[in-house]
Amino acid sequence: xxxxxxxxxxxxxxxxxxxxxxxxxxxxxxxxxxxxxxxxxxxxxxxxxxxxxxxxxxxxxxxxxxxxxxxxxxxxxxxxxxxxxxxxxxxxxxxxxxxxxxxxxxxxxxxxxxxxxxxxxxxxxxxxxxxxxxxxxxxxxxxxxxxxxxxxxxxxxxxxxxxxxxxxxxxxxxxxxxxxxxxxxxxxxxxxxxxxxxxxxxxxxxxxxxxxxxxxxxxxxxxxxxxxxxxxxxxxxxxxxxxxxxxxxxxxxxxxxxxxxxxxxxxxxxxxxxxxxxxxxxxxxxxxxxxxxxxxxxxxxxxxxxxxxxxxxxxxxxxxxxxxxxxxxxxxxxxxxxxxxxxxxxxxxxxxxxxxxxxxxxxxxxxxxxxxxxxxxxxxxxxxxxxxxxxxxxxxxxxxxxxxxxxxxxxxxxxxxxxxxxxxxxxxxxxxxxxxxxxxxxxxxxxxxxxxxxxxxxxxxxxxxxxxxxxxxxxxxxxxxxxxxxxxxxxxx
Amino acid sequence: xxxxxxxxxxxxxxxxxxxxxxxxxxxxxxxxxxxxxxxxxxxxxxxxxxxxxxxxxxxxxxxxxxxxxxxxxxxxxxxxxxxxxxxxxxxxxxxxxxxxxxxxxxxxxxxxxxxxxxxxxxxxxxxxxxxxxxxxxxxxxxxxxxxxxxxxxxxxxxxxxxxxxxxxxxxxxxxxxxxxxxxxxxxxxxxxxxxxxxxxxxxxxxxxxxxxxxxxxxxxxxxxxxxxxxxxxxxxxxxxxxxxxxxxxxxxxxxxxxxxxxxxxxxxxxxxxxxxxxxxxxxxxxxxxxxxxxxxxxxxxxxxxxxxxxxxxxxxxxxxxxxxxxxxxxxxxxxxxxxxxxxxxxxxxxxxxxxxxxxxxxxxxxxxxxxxxxxxxxxxxxxxxxxxxxxxxxxxxxxxxxxxxxxxxxxxxxxxxxxxxxxxxxxxxxxxxxxxxxxxxxxxxxxxxxxxxxxxxxxxxxxxxxxxxxxxxxxxxxxxxxxxxxxxxxxxx
Numbered sequence: 001x002x003x004x005x006x007x008x009x010x011x012x013x014x015x016x017x018x019x020x021x022x023x024x025x026x027x028x029x030x031x032x033x034x035x036x037x038x039x040x041x042x043x044x045x046x047x048x049x050x051x052x053x054x055x056x057x058x059x060x061x062x063x064x065x066x067x068x069x070x071x072x073x074x075x076x077x078x079x080x081x082x083x084x085x086x087x088x089x090x091x092x093x094x095x096x097x098x099x100x101x102x103x104x105x106x107x108x109x110x111x112x113x114x115x116x117x118x119x120x121x122x123x124x125x126x127x128x129x130x131x132x133x134x135x136x137x138x139x140x141x142x143x144x145x146x147x148x149x150x151x152x153x154x155x156x157x158x159x160x161x162x163x164x165x166x167x168x169x170x171x172x173x174x175x176x177x178x179x180x181x182x183x184x185x186x187x188x189x190x191x192x193x194x195x196x197x198x199x200x201x202x203x204x205x206x207x208x209x210x211x212x213x214x215x216x217x218x219x220x221x222x223x224x225x226x227x228x229x230x231x232x233x234x235x236x237x238x239x240x241x242x243x244x245x246x247x248x249x250x251x252x253x254x255x256x257x258x259x260x261x262x263x264x265x266x267x268x269x270x271x272x273x274x275x276x277x278x279x280x281x282x283x284x285x286x287x288x289x290x291x292x293x294x295x296x297x298x299x300x301x302x303x304x305x306x307x308x309x310x311x312x313x314x315x316x317x318x319x320x321x322x323x324x325x326x327x328x329x330x331x332x333x334x335x336x337x338x339x340x341x342x343x344x345x346x347x348x349x350x351x352x353x354x355x356x357x358x359x360x361x362x363x364x365x366x367x368x369x370x371x372x373x374x375x376x377x378x379x380x381x382x383x384x385x386x387x388x389x390x391x392x393x394x395x396x397x398x399x400x401x402x403x404x405x406x407x408x409x410x411x412x413x414x415x416x417x418x419x420x421x422x423x424x425x426x427x428x429x430x431x432x433x434x435x436x437x438x439x440x441x442x443x444x445x446x447x448x449x450x451x452x453x454x455x456x457x458x459x460x461x462x463x464x465x466x467x468x469x470x471x472x473x474x475x476x477x478x479x480x481x482x483x484x485x486x487x488x489x490x491x492x493x
Numbered sequence: 494x495x496x497x498x499x500x501x502x503x504x505x506x507x508x509x510x511x512x513x514x515x516x517x518x519x520x521x522x523x524x525x526x527x528x529x530x531x532x533x534x535x536x537x538x539x540x541x542x543x544x545x546x547x548x549x550x551x552x553x554x555x556x557x558x559x560x561x562x563x564x565x566x567x568x569x570x571x572x573x574x575x576x577x578x579x580x581x582x583x584x585x586x587x588x589x590x591x592x593x594x595x596x597x598x599x600x601x602x603x604x605x606x607x608x609x610x611x612x613x614x615x616x617x618x619x620x621x622x623x624x625x626x627x628x629x630x631x632x633x634x635x636x637x638x639x640x641x642x643x644x645x646x647x648x649x650x651x652x653x654x655x656x657x658x659x660x661x662x663x664x665x666x667x668x669x670x671x672x673x674x675x676x677x678x679x680x681x682x683x684x685x686x687x688x689x690x691x692x693x694x695x696x697x698x699x700x701x702x703x704x705x706x707x708x709x710x711x712x713x714x715x716x717x718x719x720x721x722x723x724x725x726x727x728x729x730x731x732x733x734x735x736x737x738x739x740x741x742x743x744x745x746x747x748x749x750x751x752x753x754x755x756x757x758x759x760x761x762x763x764x765x766x767x768x769x770x771x772x773x774x775x776x777x778x779x780x781x782x783x784x785x786x787x788x789x790x791x792x793x794x795x796x797x798x799x800x801x802x803x804x805x806x807x808x809x810x811x812x813x814x815x816x817x818x819x820x821x822x823x824x825x826x827x828x829x830x831x832x833x834x835x836x837x838x839x840x841x842x843x844x845x846x847x848x849x850x851x852x853x854x855x856x857x858x859x860x861x862x863x864x865x866x867x868x869x870x871x872x873x874x875x876x877x878x879x880x881x882x883x884x885x886x887x888x889x890x891x892x893x894x895x896x897x898x899x900x901x902x903x904x905x906x907x908x909x910x911x912x913x914x915x916x917x918x919x920x921x922x923x924x925x926x927x928x929x930x931x932x933x934x935x936x937x938x939x940x941x942x943x944x945x946x947x948x949x950x951x952x953x954x955x956x957x958x959x960x961x962x963x964x965x966x967x968x969x970x971x972x973x974x975x976x977x978x979x980x981x982x983x984x985x986x
Contacts, residue, residue, distance in 0.1 A: 022514075034719060224530065
């Protein structure tokens with residue numbers, strides 16, 4: 001007789017094949033699709049999301065999950081079963097009609113946003129967003145009731161299992177006590193230094209070539225992935241075929257280059273998830289926070305460090321030649337510039353947490369029903385002024401319309417960026433202790449030992465352990481924000 | 494109560510949404526996917542083909558089809574029901590296991606072929622092909638038994654409903670009586686003329702720009718489609734988002750340009766299928782032969798005509814400048830050069846039918862069990878020698894391994910190329926009679942009237958009529974190969 005576990009295994013393998021199609025069609029929609037394809041694509045993806053919801057929440061699956069609990073399973077299978085149960089419980093709560101409505105409303109809002117953002121059209125955007133918020137609240141309510149937690153916590157748990165707004169309030173509350181002062185100090189300090197903006201234009205094909213070379217240095221497997229362009233950089237696709245994107249600006253190349261380094265961090269995690277378990281939930285990346293820890297370890301811990309910048313500098317010169325603003329010491333300084341600005345994805349690591357905390361506070365209030373969509377711009381403006389001293393009044397494009405996340409209902413995701421930054425600092429510090437030669441290795445462009453350490457401590461484990469356990473195994477303790485503070489003070493003071 | 498027809502309507506709409514994902518993932522596999530993504534992609538597409546097979550062949554669908562026959566339906570709904578029935582019957586014959594096995598074997602064979610063709614590896618390829626042939630024969634046998642026709646005819650009907658090998662034997666038999674002599678005469682005649690091969694290299698980005706401009710002239714809607722690169726040019730995607738591909742060679746630009754014109758013919762048909770019926774079978778292109786008639790009308794009837802070449806010539810000069818071999822009269826002659834060669838997709842319109850007849854004869858014998866895969870190379874060599882005077886011994890790459898069609902079991906498809914050439918000649922002749930100013934319009938680059946005629950007579954009808962009826966409505970008679978002969982003699986003698 002086939003065991004219940006085996007039946008679950010086959011069902012989740014099947015779901016993963018449909019997930020593959022969804023991932024590729026989703027990447028295509030962002031990176032390739034012409035505008036008139038949008039409506040049909042949304043409908044196709046919504047149809048698929050209904051189908052996978054049906055498969056995952058079939059009555060049998062619930063029964064098999066119960067039966068499998070009594071079967072002889074090894075540790076990995078136990079972990080897989082735990083993840084299966086989590087997926088099942090998360091999905092079984094939602095009626096199919098809500099899944100379909102959310103998928104359609106999200107796709108509509110996202111696709112319109114691509115145009116509305118360009119034209120600063122908050123009026124048009126907010127209409128679509130209201131529908132998305134309405135459906136997300138319904139989802140949050142159902143999840144909250146089932147788990148006996150708050151609406152926002154129920155969403156947060158989707159992206160960062162085990163995380164709560166209570167913990168976040170502590171973590172972010174702590175940040176708020178020291179980060180604004182540190183930011184202020186560093187901004188003042190940097191005012192005394194000379195930085196020269198390198199003179200453009202920077203040919204876009206050359207920027208692409210630079211990105212590809214840096215990806216090569218960072219171990220990206222080009223036989224199992226691609227680099228393309230999209231409005232909002234992301235890492236998509238499937239572990240066997242990881243699709244990362246960036247965007248180019250002729251006047252400035254660092255933003256695209258750093259975007260590529262960031263997404264390559266995500267990509268290497270995906271490309272190195274446990275191969276023998278692909279298709280099973282236990283092979284998935286642990287959480288969005290852990291995912292972001294990899295991209296930020298690549299971009300911030302490694303990418304903006306002087307040893308790494310030294311090793312990348314010759315590639316930059318190879319593409320763009322020596323020109324004003326491209327001498328080595330200025331290049332270093334440019335990549336460690338602290339300058340509060342409008343755009344989260346372009347933010348330096350000192351201002352980034354402020355962007356996240358602002359969004360966290362707004363989306364939490366929105367999901368808990370304390371504010372409405374119409375309240376967002378004023379709140380945004382007030383908090384941007386308060387946290388970063390920046391005026392965004394009337395500038396929706398570079399204000400509350402800059403992110404893709406809310407367009408398809410990804411409420412609860414933003415905190416994972418700053419959690420990721422904290423995990424990254426803790427992991428990189430530990431890796432440096434474990435590999436005494438690491439700083440020299442990096443200057444020489446030899447990242448083998450670092451990648452081996454990440455492979456052994458993070459990548460190969462997929463979702464085998466909880467985040468707490470994973471961090472404990474890797475660093476000896478669970479999340480400790482002191483590493484992040486030490487990193488920032490060490491680099492910028 | 495919901496009518497049976499409405500239930501069918503919704504079921505086919507759902508199938509079409511899954512078809513959308515399959516089309517985009519298929520395009521991606523050919524145009525974007527890195528090699529290590531292949532295995533997972535094949536599995537995902539096979540899973541989807543099993544799913545759509547299940548949905549289409551559900552017992553209920555058969556019952557609804559019976560009930561709907563007794564419901565009040567208008568003409569279009571009747572036509573839609575006829576097409577639904579055809580799809581159902583074609584699918585219901587096949588066991589799910591065969592559908593899955595065929596999909597997997599086809600994907601495996603096609604993906605390996607991409608590499609094996611380059612290395613001329615017939616040994617490796619034939620192993621995979623044997624599995625595909627075995628499964629295709631099983632499919633053909635099931636279809637043949639159900640329809641009471643021969644195995645090959647049963648496959649042919651999938652691509653060209655109503656066509657039989659008996660009819661093809663007559664059509665192709667007739668061609669064989671006059672085409673070899675005509676080919677010989679034209680080759681001799683052209684030997685006395687001077688043609689200069691334009692001097693490369695032709696920058697690939699410039700070739701791409703030229704292709705995009707020609708697509709623009711030909712009315713391609715770039716908001717609903719793209720041009721990309723693949724090993725084997727094709728037109729894929731969905732009517733709302735048509736993906737065409739070509740391939741580039743730095744030494745020669747005409748092949749890519751003509752490939753683009755060809756695929757644009759397919760694309761305009763797809764982009765102009767009846768919008769209000771999209772998602773229903775009646776909105777599909779009528780048949781592969783009719784599809785090919787549009788691409789060949791664009792490429793051969795229009796594209797290789799002197800009036801059109803005159804109108805395109807300035808675009809060519811704009812990209813590549815005046816250089817040897819690019820004076821206008823030589824440019825005309827290059828596009829009407831008749832020169833039997835190895836490669837079907839690069840063949841002129843006089844040698845093309847020989848490529849098709851050769852494949853038709855081989856694949857028919859293969860499906861009927863008269864020959865085996867191991868017999869293909871010798872047969873191929875003999876027929877190439879006989880029909881085109883070309884020696885392909887040992888050259889599998891440019892011989893029997895050049896096409897993608899057999900790799901995934903597309904037996905019965907090849908004849909539609911020459912049927913398309915015949916339909917195209919008949920349609921273009923009729924359009925010229927209907928639009929007396931057409932030749933002048935074309936020189937001036939004004940293709941409005943031609944496209945209007947195609948829209949009214951072919952594109953807007955989808956699968957509403959049978960091919961015979963469509964041709965009769967458009968041209969006053971069913972397929973008449975005399976138009977093709979008159980066209981070739983008129984252009985080349």
